[in-house]
Amino acid sequence: MNEAGLFAGKLVRLTAEDPETVAKPYAEWARDTEYSRYLDSNPPYTFSAKKWKEWLEKDMERENNYFFSIRTLDGNKFLGFVALFELHWQHGDTMVAIALGERDYWGKGYGTDAMNMMLRYVFTELNLRRVSLIVFEYNQRGIRSNEKNGFVIEGRTRGAMLREGKRWDFIWMGVTREEWLKIQETA
Amino acid sequence: MSIQTQLFESTRLRLGPIDHEKDPEVESRWTHDPVFLHGLGLNPARPLSPAQMKKKYEAIEKEIEESHSTFHFAVRAKEDDRLVGLVRIEWIEWSHGAGGLKLGIGEAKDRRQGYGSEVMQLMLRFAFEELNLYRLSAVVGEDNIAGLALLKKFGFVEEVRRRKALMRDGQCFDLIHLGLLRNEWQPVEESQL
Amino acid sequence: MDNPDLLKGKLVRLTAEDPKVIAEANVRWARDSEYMRLLDSNVSAPVSAKKITEWVEKDMEKDPPPEYIFMIRALEDERLIGVIGLGGNFSPHGEAFVGIGIGERELWGKGYGTDAMRVILRYAFSELNLRRVVLDVFEYNPRAIRSYEKAGFVHEGRVRQYLHRSGQRWDLIFMGILREEWMASHPDG
Numbered sequence: 001m002n003e004a005g006l007f008a009g010k011l012v013r014l015t016a017e018d019p020e021t022v023a024k025p026y027a028e029w030a031r032d033t034e035y036s037r038y039l040d041s042n043p044p045y046t047f048s049a050k051k052w053k054e055w056l057e058k059d060m061e062r063e064n065n066y067f068f069s070i071r072t073l074d075g076n077k078f079l080g081f082v083a084l085f086e087l088h089w090q091h092g093d094t095m096v097a098i099a100l101g102e103r104d105y106w107g108k109g110y111g112t113d114a115m116n117m118m119l120r121y122v123f124t125e126l127n128l129r130r131v132s133l134i135v136f137e138y139n140q141r142g143i144r145s146n147e148k149n150g151f152v153i154e155g156r157t158r159g160a161m162l163r164e165g166k167r168w169d170f171i172w173m174g175v176t177r178e179e180w181l182k183i184q185e186t187a
Numbered sequence: 188m189s190i191q192t193q194l195f196e197s198t199r200l201r202l203g204p205i206d207h208e209k210d211p212e213v214e215s216r217w218t219h220d221p222v223f224l225h226g227l228g229l230n231p232a233r234p235l236s237p238a239q240m241k242k243k244y245e246a247i248e249k250e251i252e253e254s255h256s257t258f259h260f261a262v263r264a265k266e267d268d269r270l271v272g273l274v275r276i277e278w279i280e281w282s283h284g285a286g287g288l289k290l291g292i293g294e295a296k297d298r299r300q301g302y303g304s305e306v307m308q309l310m311l312r313f314a315f316e317e318l319n320l321y322r323l324s325a326v327v328g329e330d331n332i333a334g335l336a337l338l339k340k341f342g343f344v345e346e347v348r349r350r351k352a353l354m355r356d357g358q359c360f361d362l363i364h365l366g367l368l369r370n371e372w373q374p375v376e377e378s379q380l
Numbered sequence: 381m382d383n384p385d386l387l388k389g390k391l392v393r394l395t396a397e398d399p400k401v402i403a404e405a406n407v408r409w410a411r412d413s414e415y416m417r418l419l420d421s422n423v424s425a426p427v428s429a430k431k432i433t434e435w436v437e438k439d440m441e442k443d444p445p446p447e448y449i450f451m452i453r454a455l456e457d458e459r460l461i462g463v464i465g466l467g468g469n470f471s472p473h474g475e476a477f478v479g480i481g482i483g484e485r486e487l488w489g490k491g492y493g494t495d496a497m498r499v500i501l502r503y504a505f506s507e508l509n510l511r512r513v514v515l516d517v518f519e520y521n522p523r524a525i526r527s528y529e530k531a532g533f534v535h536e537g538r539v540r541q542y543l544h545r546s547g548q549r550w551d552l553i554f555m556g557i558l559r560e561e562w563m564a565s566h567p568d569g
Contacts, residue, residue, distance in 0.1 A: 043282050063444060064471075088229050089471045090509040093352045093362075126472045129359075132349055155347025158366055159322055161283045167321075172347040172364070219395065221386045221507065231507050233448065234387065234396040239440055295384060330382060355382070356506040357563060 006121060009113040012079065014068035014121070019056035022069060023049045025078060026056075029101030038139045039099045041161050041170075064089075066126075070100070070114045079105050082118045092129035094122060112145045119149060120184075123177045130176045136161065137169040150175045150183045194313050195260070197305040200271065202260040205248065210261060211240035213270045217293035225355070226327075226334055227291045229362075256281070258313075262292075262306055271297050274306050276314055276323070284321030286314060290337075303337045308375060311341060315369045322368045328353045329360040341375065343367045386503060387450070389495040394450035394464065394503075399440070402451060403432035405460050409483030418521050419481040421543060421552070448503070452482070452496045461487055464496050466504055466513070474511035476504055489523055497531040502566070505559050512558050518543055519550040532565055533557045 007014045027049040029035050036044035059065055066084040071077060080100040087094040096118060100111050122128050133151065135142040151173035159167035195202040217223045218240070221232035235243065251257045256279040262272040272292040279286040290306055292298045314320045325343060327334040330353075347364035354360075387394040407429045409415055416424040439446060449465030462482040470476050478500060482493050504510045515533065517524050520543075533555035542552035 041280055041283060063442075086229075090231050090507070091229060091352060091354045092509070093349070127474070128472075129354075130350070130352060132352065154349050155345075155364060157285075157322075157324060157346055157364065159368060160285050161280075162321070172349065174349055174352070176350065215396065219387060220384045222382050222384050225382060230444070231448075232386065233445065234394075234450070236396040236398045236401075238398040238437075239396065242440060354509045357509075357559075 006125060007117070008073065009117045011074075011108075011110050011113040012070050012072055012117070014082065014114065014117055015071055017069040017078070019053045019060070022078065022081075023053035023056060025101060026052045029080075029099075032101070032103065035099065035101060035103070037163065038136065038142060039097070041136070066121075068114075068118065070110070072105075072110070077102070077105075079110060080114075082114050084118075084122070086132075087128075089128075092127075093132060094126075094128055094130075095132050095134075096122075097133065107141055111142075112148050115145065115149050119175065119180050123180055128177070130174055132172065132174045134170045134172055137171055138163075143171060143173075146173050150180050152179070192312075194317060195309065196265070197309055199265055200302060200305050200309075201263050201265050202274065202306070202309060203263060205244045205259070205261050206270070207241060207244055210270055211237040211244065214273075214293065215240045217291075220295065222295065223291055223293060226331055227289055229353070256286075258318075262302070271302055272306065274310055276310065276318070276320075279318070279320070284319065286318070286320050286323055288314070288323050288325045298333065303333075304340065304375075307337060307341050311367070311372055312374060315372055320369065322366055325365050327363050327365065328355070329363055330355065335363070335365075338365045338367075341367065342371055342373065344371075383506075386507060387499060388455070389499040391455060391492050391495040392452050392461070392499065393455055394496065394499055395453055397451045397460075399433045399436040400429075401460070402436050402463075403429040405451070405483060406432050406463065409462075409481070412483070412485065415481065415483060415485065417545060418518065418524065419479075421518070448476075448508070450500070452492070454487075454492065459484070461492060462496065464500050466500065466508070470508065470510060474509070476508070476510050476513050478504070478513050478515045493524070494527045494530050497527065501531065501557065501562055505562050510559065512556055514554060514556040517553050517555065519553060520545075525553065525555075528555050531557075532562055534561070 027047060030044065030046055033044045059067060064087050068082050070079045070082060072079060079102050082096065082098040084094045084096055098111055098115055100106060119131060122131055133146065135146060152175065154172045154174045157170035160170040161168045215235055215237045219234040224232040247259050251259060257275065257277045259275045260273065261270060262274055263269060264271050274290045276286045276288055288310060290303060292302055314323055325338050327338065343365035345363055346366045349362040351359035352362035407427065410427055413424050447465050447467035449463065451460055452462040452464055453459060454461050461484045462480065464480040466476040466478055468475065468477040480493055480497060482488060501513060504513050515528065517528060534557060536554045536556045539552040541549040543550040
């Protein structure tokens with residue numbers, strides 16, 4: 001088994017970073033409300049880098065904290081994060097969230113590659129059975145990226161968000177270990 | 188319905204606060220029944236001692252106070268003030284008007300008595316006419332027949348089916364999300380409950 | 381399937397108890413050095429109720445719990461007779477360590493431990509969905525070895541001459557049970 005292969009994909013690698021290093025980029029990306037509105041249903045807000053550092057440090061103390069930073073293989077640029085939450089060991093199911101803060105890297109396959117590596121980690125290292133995620137109805141790029149990684153739409157939380165005077169659904173997507181393994185075979 | 192309507196009282200039940208002295212022992216007993224716990228969440232069913240329950244209640248009230256996005260009620264029988272269950276509206280996102288609903292009747296002998304329906308009626312009224320929520324969600328395992336029936340009776344519709352997301356007793360079950368929009372909700376006549 | 385009697389066996393039931401109750405019982409049992417030497421490879425020494433209470437209260441703070449520890453009560457008279465628990469890192473491999481102690485000596489060899497073990501195995505395999513459960517037992521505790529064999533554990537190996545007690549050397553015996561093995565012998569859970 002190739003150990004380096006778990007954390008390095010085609011375009012990006014997954015890393016662990018000190019809260020000190022990444023707090024500032026997170027705080028700055030939060031000023032881009034398009035980024036915030038793809039990532040979070042909470043109203044966008046500009047917390048300080050200090051606050052971000054506190055949150056990241058607190059997260060590190062938690063059990064089952066699988067939070068990876070994403071860096072480009074070429075140039076080592078810090079792009080964003082991919083992380084697990086609501087991980088239920090005894091059910092073998094987890095949720096995943098991903099966000100790329102660097103707009104120049106949107107729509108170029110970086111997010112898809114990072115998510116694929118997280119899936120590989122979840123299925124071959126954590127031995128979980130399936131992964132769920134929520135993507136917002138207006139995030140077409142996100143939906144397409146997830147489909148490329150084998151996620152299937154499992155339903156919609158209707159009108160979960162009111163933004164720009166319009167109601168939007170949460171789209172729930174899921175992929176099972178068998179489905180993901182099949183894709184890897186044919187890839 | 189008017190301002191005079193009692194939001195927290197039905198024919199046989201009353202919604203109210205936690206009794207930190209008396210309730211821990213009662214709910215500790217309930218937690219020894221995995222059926223009760225499975226109906227409330229995804230964590231492994233794990234019994235809690237009265238001391239652990241007491242700590243949990245303290246954490247709940249702290250969360251209610253600090254987050255402003257949770258409402259937790261103890262459900263008691265009016266007749267003898269006996270603790271019968273609990274109900275919560277939680278994870279409220281005020282800017283979207285969305286919340287989640289959880290309900291549990293503690294003792295097996297108190298289930299199938301219609302208490303769930305009475306509580307549901309009160310909670311939906313509270314959610315839609317006092318909290319002014321746009322929608323409520325409830326998450327239930329495919330194997331929770333009683334829970335699914337209660338939700339559907341009040342108009343909840345299946346929205347998401349997370350395939351085989353639950354594993355219990357060596358079997359896999361789907362995890363179902365149901366939703367009810369305010370504009371779909373019809374208060375049920377108390378006599379019809 | 382959804383079994384309200386998940387924590388009940390034929391002779392015992394597993395419960396969650398307040399720290400004071402746990403401390404009192406454990407302190408009482410710990411005065412019996414034979415009990416302690418069968419239970420634990422650590423040097424047998426008395427421990428205070430205050431210390432045990434502190435440990436239990438500290439564990440209570442953690443979520444998820446680091447271990448699943450239950451007290452054992454006899455069904456016939458609700459008497460507190462012992463303690464049993466699952467520990468270790470369950471993930472990602474899906475294995476737990478199990479440990480049991482029956483503190484009331486007059487109940488040794490009467491099936492209470494075997495019954496409690498069956499209940500916790502059911503919990504491990506049907507609630508926690510683990511893949512295997514493992515334990516270690518001392519060579520000088522044949523009563524326990526027989527009980528574990530009855531509960532379905534299979535010998536997996538020995539750490540030779542690990543223990544040194546009463547002037548002799550003893551092996552530490554490892555036994556394990558796989559989920560498939562348990563399910564095959566308990567089709568109804």
